[in-house]
Amino acid sequence: MYQIECDTHTHTLYSRHAYSTIEENVRAASEAGIKLLATTEHFSDMLYDDYKSLKNYQYLLCLSNWPRQWHGVTLLRGCEADIVDMEGHLFGHDIEITRSTIGDVLDPPGNLQEMIFRRLDFVIASVHSKRHTEGQSIAKNTEMYIKALENPLVFFIGHIGRAGVPFELDEVVKRAKELNKPIEINEHSFSWEGHHQQVCREIAIRCAELGTSICVNTDAHMSCEVGRTQKAQAMLEEISFPQELIINRTRESFIEGLAKSGVRTFDEASLK
């Protein structure tokens, strides 16, 4: 088994189809030996019909109230933002906010994505709804993923192996390496036998061959899943994936990787 000290893709009750509180996830992380946990709620129109109202984003607006160290675990603040078009734009980029959470008029108005992202340590970019990719070519899909990855706040693409959008693997893996960003290997993708597992395996093989790092995450939607990446690790063992290319192998390697990508630099004091 590999040393993996960080789980950097997890959800709480806020994401609506997830079932644990942040403290339950932090405790579970601590019990599983995880030293750094990132919470990455959905930032998406899938959560609310009224997704243009700032009221629905108070959870994300106030993340700075969270402790950085909790039950012996370093806690990072992220989100999993939907890729919403073929330009690789992320959810909220075109949503104007004209009222505060208590209904006061904002003058000047704000931009939803900007208001949320400036409070976060990093962003995961994921395709959930594939509506905008229908009828598009593999080349266009590849371009979409690369543009999303080039966003200065995005550290990696979420579950690229199971999103069901075909793309040129080598182009994305090579661009990720140039940007010092990892490719995610997501434990949830191993919940189904067959195709997704095969795609994830091919992705990992190319990352090993091209020297691109990976980030092995649970995508936990309940606390009992936090820190448990046994199926992904079994696949990595089968292909003899090198431990040193796992960016979240230690707390330090993840924080260093985040800084090297230019997404977020911490001084240790700010994590206390």
Ligand SMILES: [Zn+2]
């Ligand atoms: Zn997702």
Ligand SMILES: [Zn+2]
């Ligand atoms: Zn997720």
